[in-house]
Amino acid sequence: MSELVRFLREKVWLLGDTRWYARVDGVRGELVEVERLGYAQLDARARAVGAWLSGRTPPGARVLLMYPAGLEFLTVFLGCLYSGRIAVPAPLPDTDRRALQRAEGILRGAGVGLVLTDATHRPALGSWLAGLDPVARAGCVATDETVLPDPGSWSPAALEGAATAYVQYTSGSTREPRGVVVTHRNLLHNLLSIREKFLPEEILDELRHDPSQTGAGWLPHHHDMGLVGMLLSPLASYGNLVFSSPVAFVAHPLLWLQMISRYRALYTFAPDFGYDWLLRSLKDVPLTDLDPPLDLECLRYALSGAEPVRAGVLEAVARRLAPVGFRPDIWAPSYGLAEATLMVTGTPCGSGPTVGRFDREALEAGRAVPAADGSDLVGCGRPADADVRIVDAAASRPLEDGHVGEIWVRGDSVADGYLADAQATAEHFGAVTADGDGPFLRTGDLGFFQDGELYVTGRAKDLIIVNGRNLHPQDIEEIGAATDPATGPCAAFALPDAAGRERVVLVQEIRPRHLRGRTPAALAALIKERLANELRLAVDVVVVAPLSVPRTTSGKIQRARTRDELRAARLVPLHSDLHGPLETRP
Incomplete structure (x- = not known):
């Protein structure tokens, strides 16, 4: 088996069902636990899925996973890793024309022959697939109603670290989504970087020995931050996870705080817009008068990433939640992208955020000049075991601290490239500096370093x-x-x-x-x-x-x-x- 699978299964062997994953929902304003699986239960079902896939598909087959938020997705994703099949996580397509086009594009682009889902969504997906032309058609199976083999019948696949683990489709905020090819080595390296660079040894020790240590979140599982940061990081770091669906969070934002409070969550994570949505939704909510009462003093790490982190949002959220125990020093801004598996830079637990104020006109001219009256920018921490450069993209020339340029990244977390797109792979993953150093990943993001901290200023395409x-x-x-x-x-x-x-x-x-x-x-x-x-x-x-x-x-x-x-x-x-x-x- 690959080092990644061995690493994940080692946690199962060490911890068994003393650690768990649980999904919750909001019912009439109350938090209700819908499902729970311990590590050993999760592993047993993943081995059963892996054995089933080994008998149903050839090695290296790409399998499209279209599930609602829940533990069935996680067990099937792990089953793909265990069997050497390549998972392609994707959102369930709704009736929106663009959503259906996106789903069909992924199906064709990834060369998928099998779609896995749950019993609730199989009829609709089956009808959709039947309506496609024969080239794009694929079989559709509901894993939660399929009779699976005994977990003991699973045998580890002989996989090298360079084997593809999964294909992560980008969100498509500046272009059409592309399939990022993430290897077993990429995923293992990023999970270890997250654990060892940003969690102090005393917290890791708590996670190893205290079965109550828990994370809380609601991120979509078909995106890099939800898949790697929310679902897989707890398994790599010995912790529990309680989570809800993104739909449940958007409809009932208070559910997020209820999860943290009830399960005494040590850490949580979200993009900037999630914190902003929470803030706007709580405008008229009397937080100190709720029954049961909210208590966020347990939180020691609140990660914000996946898009520019705004100082105003950090400050306003901390101020609004202060009466129920939220402390501003637990903020942990970060920067990452699917092309680097997930994390590129981050803020260690306990360090708190760094907010700099810079002259606005100088920033427009490509210089970061500290100023008493200017634009507030949030630092996204230091590199997570990666070589990160700021480069003048036009001249491929590395820039000194305080100069704005494109962010280039090199390291073991950087993915293999884009699926079936050699030209885009060469353009984005094969960058070389003017002095011949490389290859680097060109992120397309702009930023600068100041005192070792990365500040992200935006997307080059959006400038x-x-x-x-x-x-x-x-x-x-x-x-x-x-x-x-x-x-x-x-x-x-x-x-x-x-x-x-x-x-x-x-x-x-x-x-x-x-x-x-x-x-x-x-x-x-x-x-x-x-x-x-x-x-x-x-x-x-x-x-x-x-x-x-x-x-x-x-x-x-x-x-x-x-x-x-x-x-x-x-x-x-x-x-x-x-x-x-x-x-x-x-």
Whole structure:
């Protein structure tokens, strides 16, 4: 068996069912535990699935996993690892046209011959698969209603570290999703880096010897942070996990805090928008008067990653949750991406966040200059056993600390490349510096180092260049979203008019019930005034209804798709500053 499988099964041998995974849900405002499996139970079912796959599919076969949040997905994913089959986690497609197209694209691109799901979703998936042309069709099996072999019939597959473990499809926030080929060595290295670089020895000792130590989360299992950070890290670090589905969290955000409080969670994790959603949802909730009472003093590590971490969100969440025991020094900002398995840099437990204030005009010019009055940026920690460089992408020249450039990464966590895309693999995974050092992964993210800490400033593809200024869309979006109680998520981008002149556009969702008699045009004027005062920027605002701005399956704003939807007149504005025809070129 591979070193990865041996490592995971060693935890089962050491801990048995003294450690566990549990899924919870919210029922009429109450937290209810829906299912639970101990490590040994999880392992037994994974071996049964592995034995079944070995008799049903050839070695190295790619298997599409389309499950709701729950333990069946985890057991089947482990069964794929155990049997040397390649799992391809994917979200369940709904009736949305783009979701179905995305699912079909994954099915074709990954060359999948078998789809695994649960009994509830098999009929709908079977009908969908039957409607595809013969080239894309695949068998569909519900593993929870299939008679599996005895776990003892499983025999370990002879696998090297270079063998593919799974294919992780990217979220597609700046381009169409691509399949990242993650090896057994990549996954083992990243799990060990997370455990050993960011958890102090005293906490690891607690996890080894205290069966009550638990993590809590709600992330989607088909994304890198949910799969590696939420589901697999506890097994690698001797801990328990209590989790809910993302749908349950979005519908009942208080469920997250209830999980932490009831199970005395040591750590939790989420992207920035998750903490922001929690904050907005708790606005009128009397946290100190709940029954049973909330107590978050158990938390010692609150990771924030997967997208730019905003200082304002960290501060506001810590302030709002302080009465129930949340401490600001438990924040642990991090940076990572699927192409590096997950974690690239992170903040060790107990260190607390580093927030720097930098001159805004200097940042626009590519320099990070500390200033008393400027933009607050959150440090994302130090490298997790990886070689991380800041590079002038145009010249392939490494930059010194304090200079903004593209983030390049090298190390054992960096994946093999993109599935069936040699050109993109060469472009993104084969970068070499001007002095011949490499290969590096080009992340497409921009940032800089300051005092050993990585600061991420945004995506290169999203950068807005107008009137000689380099503007990061999240700076514009943060002001738009925070302008008024009626303003919500938004997307900023550059758009040429019919004459070819670049203009900055902000597509802004609003919450109609907070308008209090004002018109969308009045709200747009308020946003424009704030942007002019704070960023010295003229912006055209397009006001739309809630949930109009396109998002990825993990909830990230899709700026390029929003721009395309606006160009194609598929967005329905409640108000628009745009007049006349828009340039339709890509």
